[in-house]
Each structure stands twice: as C-alpha cells, then as structure tokens.
C-alpha cells in the first residue's frame with residue numbers, strides 16, 4: 376500500500392481515542408489497579424459504557440513486586456493484561472486505552488490524555504500513589520523506587536550486576552560498596568525486600584558466586600520511626616524485628632537518610648554507608664491528576680465523602696489510595712492497602728447503578744480484614760484483629776494462602792504457587808537473569824562495564 380504522506384506514520388498526531396458514541400451514560404475510569412478493576416468488573420456493561428485508561432496495559436499485584444525485584448518471580452506472574460481481564464461478551468461495551476491521563480476538566484466534563492480528550496458522564500479517579508521523596512531531589516535521582524514492574528526489573532538487574540562486579544574486584548572499598556544494600560523504609564515493602572535479600576544471601580548467592588565472601592554482604596533497613604511495620608501492632612513489629620535480626624539484617628530505627636549520591640548514603644547524625652544500591656520504600660503520595668480545585672485535595676490525596684464522591688462534585692469519584700475519606704473510625708483516611716481500594720470499587724459500582732435508578736446511595740464502611748507481612752522462610756507476622764496477632768510458621772502459611780487467593784488470573788496462581796513449592800524444597804529461585812542491564816543516567820563507569828560484555 377502506498378501513502379502520499381509518509382509523515383503520518385512517523386507521528387502520533389493522527390491517533391485518536393476512537394471510543395464509539397453512546398446513548399448510555401459513559402463511565403470513565405482512570406487506573407486499572409485494585410480500585411479501577413473492581414469497579415469495572417462489578418459495573419459490567421448493561422447500563423453503562425465503560426472506558427478505562429491506564430498508562431500500563433496490565434493490572435499489577437503489587438504485594439508481590441518485591442519478589443520480582445529479588446529474582447523470586449517473573450513479572451508476568453504478578454500481572455494480568457487488562458484487555459484479557461475485560462475481554463469477551465461479558466464486557467461488551469468496555470473500552471480500554473493505553474494512555475496516560477494528563478488532566479481533567481470538570482467544567483466541560485472531559486478527560487485529557489496524551490492522545491486526545493473524551494467526555495464523561497461519570498468519572499472515577501483510581502490512580503493510586505507514587506513514591507514520595509519528601510522533596511529530596513538527590514535521593515529521587517539516585518535511589519531505586521519499588522512501585523512498578525520496570526522498577527523491580529531495574530532493581531533485579533542492579534542486584535545481580537553488583538554481585539557480578541563484586542566477583543571481579545580485589546579493591547576492598549569498591550567491593551564493600553557493591554555488597555552493601557540499603558533499604559529505606561521499614562514498612563511491609565522494605566521489610567519484605569530486606570528479608571528476601573537475606574534469604575538469597577543465605578541460600579543462593581554463595582553457590583552462584585563462590586569468589587565472593589558473602590559474610591561481607593550487609594543489608595541495612597533504615598526506618599524513621601521507633602519500630603518496623605509502623606502500621607501494624609506492637610506485637611507484630613517486635614516479632615518482625617526479631618526475625619529481621621535473626622536473618623542478620625542491620626535494622627536502624629529512628630534513622631533518616633539525608634543524602635545519597637549513588638555511592639554514599641548519609642544518615643542524619645553523620646553515619647555514612649558506602650552503597651551502590653539504595654532502595655526507597657519510605658513513603659508514597661497520591662498520583663494526582665491536574666484539574667481538580669485545591670479545595671478538593673488534602674495531603675496530596677483527593678477528599679471524598681462517604682460515597683467516594685469528590686468534594687464539590689456529584690459525578691466525579693475517587694477510590695483507593697488516591698481517595699481521602701475521613702470517618703470517625705479512620706480520621707486520617709483508610710490505610711493505603713489493597714482492601715479499601717477493592718471494597719470501595721465494588722461499592723461504587725453498586726452506587727452508580729443506584730444513582731441512575733434514582734435510589735439512595737450506600738455509604739462506605741471499611742471492613743478491615745487484618746494485615747500481614749512476610750520476613751522470610753517460615754517467618755511472617757499477622758494481625759488478624761485488634762486482639763489476635765500471629766507470628767512464625769502459621770502467619771507464613773496464612774500469608775501464602777491470602778496472596779495466592781487474591782492474585783488475579785488462574786495462570787498466575789498456578790505459576791506463583793508452583794514457584795513457591797519448588798523454592799520451598801530446593802531453596803532455588805530461578806529468575807536470576809540480567810535481561811536488561813541497569814545503568815543509572817550519566818553513570819559512565821557502569822556504561823563502560825556493560826559495553827564490555829554486551830554484543831551487537
């Protein structure tokens with residue numbers, strides 16, 4: 376086929392969102408995470424046209440992201456393509472578009488994306504969170520975040536590259552900086568990443584790298600508060616600390632990382648740790664979309680009423696991590712975990728159906744199913760209620776069961792379960808591959824190292 380204007384195939388200017396016109400109310404959902412997916416599933420398409428925008432084409436199961444970063448699972452085991460989830464007859468009038476949303480305009484009832492804009496009747500913002508560096512640009516530039524699959528793959532490559540390089544140097548200072556790993560943030564992500572790394576150090580790395588003395592590998596976990604797992608009970612925190620110390624993880628409490636230039640981390644008070652790998656799991660902030668008035672936003676999240684309606688609007692809703700719903704029981708909003716997003720998504724679908732039927736809306740009541748964190752093999756903690764706190768093997772089994780149960784997609788459940796069973800008996804994790812080498816922007820020395828083994 377010939378085209379007269381070859382420029383058209385070199386640009387995205389001729390792309391459009393291409394959503395069919397409809398006489399049904401159009402619901403636009405921004406974000407295919409826990410909140411977005413659950414509202415779309417429950418809403419189905421009988422009475423609505425549903426349009427979902429996400430900047431990635433999959434739904435990610437973030438609780439297992441640290442296992443991708445520490446070479447325990449491949450990324451496709453913890454993600455499900457959104458088109459696969461919503462394909463088929465059941466979701467007939469569902470339309471997914473892989474685009475980043477750049478803004479909304481409540482006055483014109485439109486959503487702006489990098490490809491164009493679309494009018495909505497109801498808008499659901501379910502964009503979750505992004506890393507919060509608390510204004511520290513140097514740390515932002517040099518640290519490894521752990522919020523998305525590309526982040527986990529970067530970290531996996533970095534860990535393996537550090538071990539490879541450590542096996543090739545006799546310089547003790549360089550070697551130590553390659554073997555020091557600093558994880559900032561003692562919440563579940565930090566604790567679980569530190570634990571997984573410690574298990575690798577114990578069971579895998581000495582066999583893979585016989586030239587490296589792994590008694591010199593240090594894993595630091597730095598937490599600003601006076602205990603690890605601050606959102607969990609005191610009992611869970613104390614047990615987790617004990618398990619971390621049993622795994623020879625150096626836990627520093629009441630400690631704040633002030634600077635990190637890619638090679639040296641400085642903790643407030645002056646202590647310095649030479650390290651080429653600093654993982655940032657210390658905080659998140661709402662992934663806000665431009666266009667809402669300042670009055671609808673507090674502490675970087677969107678203020679909503681008990682029906683998840685954004686303050687000041689009756690056709691714009693926010694759910695999940697991005698939503699800030701103050702209730703008597705949760706005056707600081709709900710915890711930033713998957714359950715509030717799932718439960719709000721399901722209730723919002725029900726409420727949208729009620730809304731178009733002219734019925735009264737049901738207020739959201741969070742059902743807290745408890746919290747879990749895994750530290751290592753047979754070592755986990757669970758707060759099942761205010762009074763029931765478990766630790767050790769039983770909590771570990773509950774953790775495994777809950778994560779398999781909530782993982783989306785039958786294939787993913789089978790892959791993850793079989794991986795874990797294999798790992799349990801062999802101590803092996805099979806994905807220690809550097810597929811895409813990681814080089815920090817502007818790191819000339821690393822570029823030279825990669826160039827030495829990469830071929831055309």
Ligand SMILES: Cc1cc2nc3c(=O)[nH]c(=O)nc-3n(C[C@H](O)[C@H](O)[C@H](O)COP(=O)(O)OP(=O)(O)OC[C@H]3O[C@@H](n4cnc5c(N)ncnc54)[C@H](O)[C@@H]3O)c2cc1C
Pocket residue numbers: 405406407408409410411428429430431433434435437438439440441474475476477501502503504521522523563564662664694695696697711712713714716
């Ligand atoms: C590493 C990690 C570990 C975690 N561990 C646990 C755990 O063990 N247990 C637990 O309960 N919770 C855990 N959480 C928290 C849990 O994942 C979140 O609470 C949950 O994902 C919130 O759901 P959500 O729908 O609000 O946001 P998300 O699930 O984050 O979904 C947001 C979606 O919006 C999309 N998006 C964002 N901005 C835009 C834009 N501008 N345009 C288009 N798309 C956009 C994103 O691509 C994403 O798909 C963890 C989170 C992380 C990152």
